Amino acid sequence: MRPDLERDYVEYVQARLPRLHRTAYLLCADAFQADDIVQATLTALYVNWKRATSADNLDGYVHRILVRRYLDERRRGWSRVLLGDRLPEVSAPAGHDVEERDALVTALRALPKGQRAAVVLRYLDDLSIEATAAALGCSAGNVKSQCSRGLAALREVLDGRHPVAVATKAKER
Missing domain, CATH: 1.10.1740.10 (RNA polymerase sigma factor, region 2, helix turn helix motif)
Incomplete structure (x- = not known):
């Protein structure tokens, strides 16, 4: 080179x-x-x-x-x-941050590969829909669909087990 x-x-x-x-x-x-x-x-x-x-x-x-x-x-x-x-x-120091991270990583691992890849690239890596679609080799509509399903699954898992999310929901009501 x-x-x-x-x-x-x-x-x-x-x-x-x-x-x-x-x-x-x-x-x-x-x-x-x-x-x-x-x-x-x-x-x-x-x-x-x-x-x-x-x-x-x-x-x-x-x-x-x-x-x-x-x-x-x-x-x-x-x-x-x-x-x-x-x-x-x-060994990890006990704390709320570790628990939140562990819950998120566990929930991410439970997602199907396509949803996980779309959510990670789109929201955690902060790529646009078009850039995520280009990275995954699919359409922008597929990225939106995969992200929507992935986020819904994450919300369902995290809202049920996560004390901060439950407390936040209680305040909204």
Whole structure:
């Protein structure tokens, strides 16, 4: 790769890496798998960087690669194999933020893949409907439908178990 193209690639990746990792984590709910997905995404982007720079929406192009890598990982049987006889202990400070995050991640994991991808890209990654549609390779109407169903399912799960949501609903009445 030419030095100027490589410099542009490095600048792009440095600016977007935290966001890409967050998106991958929200899709798969596993930090190590998110690292693998982001690495595969960036490798594919590097190989096709010259073509990628000519895309109308580079962020959408990269998000589409990311979602496809996530779906590829889900299709592999070995991705569900746990190595070792027990899960490692994870310590986290007790607090309301941890409980809220855990409830949200659990609810996201319960959504079907299409709804989860649409909700994560649209609302947690703050992409427009068109950019989300481009990343997922579907129509804008499909994104709206998937988001609507996903948000309804999240509301149903979180309103029933989440004390803050229940308290807020009680105040509204």
